[in-house]
Amino acid sequence: MPHDDPTDNALAAIASILDQTTTPPGPAKAADNPPATVEEPPPAVEEPPATVTVPPPLPQSDEPLPSEPTQSEPEPSEAEQIQPEQIQPIEAKVQPIEANGYSKTGPGPMAALRFRWTVREDGGRYYVDETFGEGSTPLVSGPMEAAAAIKFVDDREADARQRFEHFKQEMISRAAPASLVPRDDSEA
Template sequence: MNQSDPTDHALAAIASILDHPETQREPEKSAVPEKSAVEEQSVAPVAPEAIEAEGYSKIGPGPMAAIRFRWTVRRDANDEYYVDETIGENSAPIVSGPLAPDEAIRLVDDRASAARERFEQIRTEMSGRAAAANLVRKDSGEM
């Protein structure tokens, strides 16, 4: 990785947010409203075929919209479905497909789930490092 790698910048931004847990931050509002637990439970048993594939979309986790993933299903003129994966608002999509409608929905769900798991893993690792750094500072008399 070189010094201008966008991943480094994104991770540094996340680290700086997690390194200062004592400050209160308002959560960033997503362009897509979050589902309540009741809505999530009511959607969970619905078969993928019952959900309209075209326009189906999910947004990945993250502290900043500029580094957040989005997966969106679209249908082309030949009734084939594709998943567009973007990072932030102005990136060119990475396209997967053609897919069957249920495959496209499953791909969006799988990618969003994997992104959430990875985000939680990174957040946990960074919180552990921040806690360890605080202990070292406390032991050395800094603060």
């Protein structure tokens, strides 16, 4: 890979922008903040008292009690009454991706520094327009088939994202040792 690749330069610029530390905004002045309004909580809704079920009194006879209590079967609900034969499976039709207009945008904090790949159709053949930022002249790749154009866009976007993450990690790893070195007051 050549060292003066414009993609690498652009991704390095994007990574440096992301790496810049910003000072957190100071606390807002009281004059800047509108007076806070106190909202009353909604009125409490009274719930009906909970009912407590009490077991029946013990029998007074000398007959043995059944070992397990019997429960009456609950009536099946409407949902349980539906037989499996009545349920029809819904077949989802997989729509192929429309190549014309298929587009992906590369990583970056600002639109002016992002790559964009867009597929367009011309005479039954597909071309990929690769632009850097808004309003730049596209670099055209093609002609190719629809599936190849979509794969081309996906591959370029994945490659750009991977290189962007690599540059970002490289900058972080360089910044970490630099932050550990003590500075003299004369250095600024």
